[in-house]
Amino acid sequence: MSYDKLDYSLSVNGTEYPVTARVDRNLLSVLREDVGLTGTKQGCDDCECGACMVLVDGAPVNSCSYLAFQAQGREVTTVEGVTSDGELHPLQQNLLEQGGVQCGFCTPGMIMSAMAMADSEPTDEQIRIGLSGNLCRCTGYAKILAAVKKTLSP
Ligand code: FES
Numbered sequence: 198m199s200y201d202k203l204d205y206s207l208s209v210n211g212t213e214y215p216v217t218a219r220v221d222r223n224l225l226s227v228l229r230e231d232v233g234l235t236g237t238k239q240g241c242d243d244c245e246c247g248a249c250m251v252l253v254d255g256a257p258v259n260s261c262s263y264l265a266f267q268a269q270g271r272e273v274t275t276v277e278g279v280t281s282d283g284e285l286h287p288l289q290q291n292l293l294e295q296g297g298v299q300c301g302f303c304t305p306g307m308i309m310s311a312m313a314m315a316d317s318e319p320t321d322e323q324i325r326i327g328l329s330g331n332l333c334r335c336t337g338y339a340k341i342l343a344a345v346k347k348t349l350s351p
């Protein structure tokens with residue numbers, strides 16, 4: 198089966214990027230290899246681990262399982278878009294202070310899932326549910342949950 202290349206543009210963190218890519222390319226690979234934003238991580242590549250989580254129009258999606266061309270006309274936010282003027286977001290600072298980062302591989306995806314709840318002052322249960330699609334092999338989760346709670350529902 199052959200796939201045609203498409204020319205389109207993606208709006209990522211407020212910047213428009215021209216893309217020429219086969220229609221079967223996922224958003225994760227286009228972000229990392231074409232757009233050059235490598236903060237979003239590839240873990241399972243099968244919609245299981247959440248390492249590839251980004252926001253599309255504010256909603257969390259596993260970018261390994263989302264076709265890049267489907268993001269045309271939408272706003273994509275990656276972990277690079279969370280910082281401003283080189284300053285860590287309070288959530289990033291709290292993750293560091295609470296010990297919620299060890300190897301760091303899950304961290305970008307965790308941050309993006311948490312950012313999807315940023316306007317809602319979530320309960321503990323809502324935070325757990327919101328992060329339930331993100332796996333961490335290092336921390337045991339408690340410190341991540343504490344950092345997210347301190348940031349979103351202090
Ligand atoms: S890499 Fe996408 S969910 Fe694991």
Ligand code: FES
Nearest residue numbers: 300303333334335
């Ligand atoms: S800090 Fe290593 S996977 Fe979460």
